[in-house]
Amino acid sequence: MTKTYDPEAIERAAREYWDAHRCFEVDEEPGREKFYCLTMFPYPSGQLHMGHVRVFTISDVIARYQRMQGRHVLQPMGWDAFGLPAENAAIKHGVPPAEWTYRNIDYMRGQLQRLGYAYDWRREIATCRPEYYRWEQWLFTKLFEKGLVYRKNAVVNWDPVDQTVLANEQVINGRGWRSDALVERREIPQWFMKITAYADELLADLDRLDGWPEPVKIMQRNWIGRSEGVELTFDVEGEAEQLSVFTTRPDTLFGVTYMAVAAEHPLAERAARGNPELAAFVEEARHTQTAEASLETMEKKGKPLGIFAIHPLTGEKLPVWVANFVLMSYGTGAVMAVPGHDQRDFEFAQKHGLPVKQVIAPADGSPVDLSQRAYVEHGVLVNSGPFDGQGFEEAFDAIAARLEADGRGRRAVHYRLRDWGVSRQRYWGTPIPIVYCEACGALPVPEDQLPVVLPEVVKFTGAGSPLKQMPEFYETSCPKCGGPATRETDTFDTFVESSWYFARYCSFDNNQSMLDEREAYWMPVDQYTGGIEHAILHLLYSRFWQKLMRDFGLSGFDEPFTNLLTQGMVLKDGAKMSKAKGNTVDPQQLIDRYGADTVRLFMMFTAPPEQALEWSDEGVQGAHRFLKRFWNAVQRFAEAEAPPPLDADALDEAQKELRRKTHRTITKVSDDVGRRYTFNTAVAAVMELLNAVQRFDDESPAGRAVVREALETSVLLLSPIVPHIGHALWQALGHASAAVDQRWPVADAAALEEATIEIVVQVNGKLRGRIQVAADADAAAISEKALADDNVRRFVADRVVRKKIVVPERRLVNLVV
């Protein structure tokens, strides 16, 4: 009787083998080629979701494949453990965030182990542990000393009812998600990291990241947004204050017809005093949201301040408006408006009856219609006094030089990238290691007083951070003068923890320093895999921290991730699967019912990794059915007497054909898994091979020897994807050594040779026939045979063959008649 496929039992046995032999615990072996395989670590939300299973499986397949290639593979796992959901759970269920988080980690670790991932669990880290976050506190204090962090005011979403700062996610249609109160914009002092100091390098090094997807590099380039332009100042009539603006189009300077400032701009605030209508507008503008998407899509509104700026070159009077789409915190809080040549300025001018002035004309002299839209192309200057007739470059230089000579401006490079605000007014995060002293100001916590430990036992109400109610936390003494001082109660943005964890895995147990020489062995990460949603922020911050760590002598590498694979979302009913949307499918139920291998196989087979994966419950059974067939085929083979060794020279045609299929499959799967990362087509290829084996009816010793080769090959090729069944079947085929320690199969070139090939024949690009020719047939022989084909002759008939296109390597002939 054939043993039935029992995933529960065989998966347990395989795990026990890997654990007992410490297969995935790796230490540095200088001189041996390493492969650091990493996924973006999970937030411990409670249970694994399908997105986790997908990304971890992709990475595990790559890690196991690389191991079979003979490389020394490190694959660690950890927890991005700080974050908002823990606070929400605390509010909802009254469980302290720490307790909730540790409980989730314990549960999810069990789930990961059940899925059979090849992790070195000794290296597990959780970012909420002081042993971890102490090092980012330490580096932050070093950055402080170097002037790479600073404090300034920045805007937050303020919920006036809950008296708390809201994340953008918690603002629904301009209202607080719990209070439903109208959210206000409020400026508070916050800590910033000077990522803009690295803007040029972050931009330039993208060109060297050959292993990154092009779209990700383009998005990062656009995000950094380097632009060359001119900074200039406008005098304001009757005011001491000047308006500073930046423009990338100094060539349009003569087309400025008005200025716009933010609601918080001092000019607007002053004008609003004693003008109730203006005051109301300024107040209303305070309620716009902080998210850029809302700013860009909201109705553009404005009011004239009754103040006039003076054009720096013409002396014209330009009305100054307050506008809701200009933000005080980005740039200078003021913009010059050129409605003739900027579409947003144009729309605003049309709405408010402001003049539109043409100062650029097409170089070919064709007319411009400024009644419908702005003309935004480069061109030749008109209506621009001494600069008329100049092109973009020439005018840019000349106007910049003129402003510079007048002391009214200078050329400048600006970035869209803004410094990284790392302060969060939340409890469940890394305490920012700063002390405030009345006499000495803001000071970093001295190294010997680190870490600043976050108290884990707290009363959590949801109204503000509990740290603000804990004098035992915030009361301290000044490290400089020894007088009374208070600690910063804000915590770091959780992106800080995830910006360097990849390096810490290498030095996970060092309590003397952040990183050590082991980092030099393992870093950089050879393969990093994670969701496409992290294409900009997480990946950019990580690149930034890598450069910081390099500049502080902690690392020798410029970039953290050599190759990047961005995995698509798991969608359900067209939307991202998430708890918030309530459309999750629990992987645990599928694991319990079908086993880890079925879930892994289904995930890899259903879609290529970079594509969004639309979930469907059907198909899981198909994956399970395939594993059962696979299992039964190998078991049936193993029960019969073992065939003699394969003699490749003594095979009949059918045996040669199956053997050719086996070796073609090796070629195909090696390319799919090793280069293309298209695991779906790799699985399909092995399925085809198994279909061929099942159709192959030959019980002779030579036939069985060919089947054995096909089955052993299938087991090895699939073992990175379904490692448990791979482990069991490799044993069943009579091997004493474990599948996990086997080398990846190599195709035999001799087995791939074939005598004849099929050529498709087209007439005028349409398929009309197929012919068999010798593999080494020349073009003349091929076209002669093509013209002899019955169906081809029908379509050629008595017409003249004008052109014969013979493409032997594509196995195609096209006859143009």
Added chain:
RNA sequence: GCCGGGAUGGCGGAACUGGUAGACGCGCCGGACUCAAAAUCCGGUUCUGGCAACAGAGUGCGAGUUCGAUUCUCGCUCCCGGCACCA
């Protein structure tokens, strides 16, 4: 709004460098086994016409380049991701 991506049978997807559209799987239909069902196995399955051989149409929409376009170019539509405090 801006940046990036996507759209192929009833469904997930394949076609990698411009060269056979629909591999592989799901579902469905038919058959075998069974008292019966499940499971399993065999066959069929883009649409239209045809007993068939085969023919015509067909890769979101509209143009274009080419002997030949799912693939390249231009212009659209819809969907997804990101937009700096979700992670």
